[in-house]
Amino acid sequence: MPSTLTTVDVSAPTESASPAVSWGPIVAGAFAASTLTFTLMLLGSGLGLSMVSPWSGSGASVTTFAVSTAVWLIVVQWLSSALGGYLAGRLRTKWVGIHTHEVFFRDTAHGFLAWALATLLVAGVLGTALSAAIGTGVQAASTVASGAAMGASAGAAANAG
Template sequence: MTKDIETPALLRAGISWPAVSGGAFVAAAVSIMLISLGAGFGFSAVSPEAGNNPSAFTFTVWAAIWLIVVQWISSFFGGYLAGRLRAPLLSAHSREVMFRDTAGGFVAWAVAVVFTAAIIGSGAFSLAGSAGKASGHIAAAAVSKNTDMPSGYMLDALFRPAQPDNVTGNASEGKNPAPEAARILATAATGSISPQDRDYLTKLVAARTGTSAEDAGQRVDRAIAMENEAISKAKHAAELARKAAASLAFYTFFSMLVGAFIACVAGAIGGRQRDALQRTEAEF
């Protein structure tokens, strides 16, 4: 019955980088594979033509569950291989061996997370850059003096003649009041419209369309109400997106905690099985 002789290098090695690197690459590959699978399921479950798409809350919950599954499976494979592929430390204390195997699994998980984040983050940054450019174009259009902004439909409704087939001479002559009215509506959309602006806008609409002051005032009130409603809907959509993003961030954090724990446990399991097989071979 012989006993293996360990080299001093193995005794001094605090971590086995080849084993850690192998486990990290496997964990990253499994993560990317499972994330792609989850994205496929997500795109299959949502369709712009379907009327029964899941709500944002339901979709976020399913995404969170899938993130935990991804971390669980990929971290187990990575941590287990990092512990199993490490060279045995037969002359070290069992607690020291277990700690190094556990640390190897944890480090393999950390390397895999950084590697996967770098790959996914590059695409995310590219997407964010495109979104930023689009937002810049939208913002530039919003502050421009284009008569179609901020609400082309509202302006059309505001200056629609009382008799479409009998447009008065004032409607086809003189200065176009639409740009000035657009600026007044934009000011009203910030919160409220002053009585002076409303009266002036009412007189402008009445003079342009040939309607009575009462009818013109009703048109002005409807236009302001429609614009405020559109702004409220936009704020509500932004609030829902903010809550979904916050929930997804928290779920990602908890799923990563689960992944770190699983990687540590898997590293210890892999190291225990490695040493058990080593002792069995030594006995024979």
């Protein structure tokens, strides 16, 4: 009985020369998400300030204000993250010869990385602003305290003399 031998190609499939992560679209998505966040926060600040009133009983209650603020912050994050992730997924170069599930995963990973970078950008800007505000408050308090100390010593000297 004759035997037949068949050859099987066992070489590994060739990998793509381009990386799976495209940082350009991720950075673009992060900047778009951060910009939309700041824009919507300004709009929300205006809407929030229009809800309050300096006169008692004529503005929104504290509970209404707090709930509407929380809802607005959630909506801002959803919209900003959706825009940034969508742009990061759509702006990347097209991968050819890759299974559809892998393309979906890579697009999702690009969106997630855009969200993470945008979150770091917003946290950095807010941290810097908060640090500057605290520094200004401490400087103002020290100026007031030194002025009070000078006034007290001048008053004590006037009473003694």
